[in-house]
Amino acid sequence: xxxxxxxxxxxxxxxxxxxxxxxxxxxxxxxxxxxxxxxxxxxxxxxxxxxxxxxxxxxxxxxxxxxxxxxxxxxxxxxxxxxxxxxxxxxxxxxxxxxxxxxxxxxxxxxxxxxxxxxxxxxxxxxxxxxxxxxxxxxxxxxxxxxxxxxxxxxxxxxxxxxxxxxxxxxxxxxxxxxxxxxxxxxxxxxxxxxxxxxxxxxxxxxxxxxxxxxxxxxxxxxxxxxxxxxxxxxxxxxxxxxxxxxxxxxxxxxxxxxxxxxxxxxxxxxxxxxxxxxxxxxxxx
Numbered sequence: 001x002x003x004x005x006x007x008x009x010x011x012x013x014x015x016x017x018x019x020x021x022x023x024x025x026x027x028x029x030x031x032x033x034x035x036x037x038x039x040x041x042x043x044x045x046x047x048x049x050x051x052x053x054x055x056x057x058x059x060x061x062x063x064x065x066x067x068x069x070x071x072x073x074x075x076x077x078x079x080x081x082x083x084x085x086x087x088x089x090x091x092x093x094x095x096x097x098x099x100x101x102x103x104x105x106x107x108x109x110x111x112x113x114x115x116x117x118x119x120x121x122x123x124x125x126x127x128x129x130x131x132x133x134x135x136x137x138x139x140x141x142x143x144x145x146x147x148x149x150x151x152x153x154x155x156x157x158x159x160x161x162x163x164x165x166x167x168x169x170x171x172x173x174x175x176x177x178x179x180x181x182x183x184x185x186x187x188x189x190x191x192x193x194x195x196x197x198x199x200x201x202x203x204x205x206x207x208x209x210x211x212x213x214x215x216x217x218x219x220x221x222x223x224x225x226x227x228x229x230x231x232x233x234x235x236x237x238x239x240x241x242x243x244x245x246x247x248x249x250x251x252x253x254x255x256x257x258x259x260x261x262x263x264x265x266x267x268x269x270x271x272x273x274x275x276x277x278x279x280x281x282x283x284x285x286x
Contacts, residue, residue: 063096063115063277064139064207078116078138078279083127090122090269097141097275099205104144107273116276120146122269126154130262133284136212139277144204146272149178152214153263155250156229159193160210160274163201171251174201175210175236178251193251196234196241207277211235213284217259225259 077083080093095112109117116125131153140160142148148160157178159171171179171193179193202208212234218227234242249255265281267274 064209074280074282076278076280077127078276079114081116081125083129085126085128085264087123088125091116091118091125093117094275099143104204105146105273107141107143107275109275114277116267116279118148118267118269118274120270120273124151125267125269126264127266127281128264129281130264131281131283132216132262133286134214134265135282135284136214136265136280137210137282138279139207139209141207141275141277142204143273146204146274147268148271148274149268150210150212151251151266151268152212153216153229153260154266155252155254155257155259155263156214156231156247157251157268158210158212158231158234160268161201162204163199164203166199166201169195169199171195173199175234175241177231177242177245177247180249180251180255181253183253187253194242194245194247196236198239198241200236200239200241202237208237209235215284216261216263219261229259 075083081088081091084091093113094109094115094117096110097107097115097117098109100106100108107117107119109115118125134152136150136152138150140148142160142162145162146160147162149157150160151157159174159176159178161172161174161176163169163174166173169176171177171191172189173195175196177194179189179191181187181189213232215230215232217225217229220226228246228248231242231245231247233240234245250257250259267276
């Protein structure tokens with residue numbers, strides 16, 4: 001085995017012996033991943049007696065812990081599937097996850113609890129609780145080329161996509177407000193949506209953070225809409241990508257549907273593998 005060094009001053013250990021990995025490829029992938037505690041030194045012991053001692057970088061990490069700012073705001077809904085409506089087909093919980101070393105478009109995982117995972121076949125996962133104005137915070141990881149999303153009120157989507165390295169952005173890219181679309185005669189977008197201000201997307205296999213402050217549409221006593229839905233603030237990996245952005249219609253093919261004053265937070269899981277951690281939803285007061 002050997003250590004390698006990157007430009008960020010972090011070290012990672014690679015195991016050169018394929019025989020040592022044997023049939024435990026997924027477990028080795030998880031153990032060999034670089035951790036993320038900037039400026040620290042970690043030691044990981046495994047049953048075979050190997051010791052990993054990387055100087056940890058700031059971008060790659062095990063499942064991130066909740067920050068002090070989020071820990072007190074709301075319960076972590078990613079800890080189990082209890083907070084979500086049926087059907088939950090295609091979603092499961094796991095304790096750890098990483099890119100599949102044999103296929104960068106897939107994820108490997110350790111069974112357990114603490115993370116929500118769709119391997120690309122999960123139905124849309126909706127919270128049991130409906131929300132009006134709310135703050136949504138979560139961490140996510142996707143493999144190469146994957147596609148997911150977070151929909152406020154079940155119909156206003158912030159896109160999750162592998163957009164790492166792209167320079168020309170649309171609303172279909174990571175952090176974008178997804179375009180309107182038509183289903184027939186074939187699925188197609190009919191506008192560009194709202195692109196993120198900057199491309200803050202990290203490379204596949206890294207944990208990424210998303211913060212959304214959402215204001216639901218307003219209606220008068222007769223049910224007439226008096227104010228559009230609005231993304232007051234959206235941050236991807238700490239960078240502001242939207243501020244006070246009105247949304248005149250629901251996104252995707254839902255733009256034909258009648259808008260409502262409240263709805264669930266929906267996680268898209270049928271377009272590609274995605275794992276969610278530290279999902280916290282805090283209702284906001286006017």
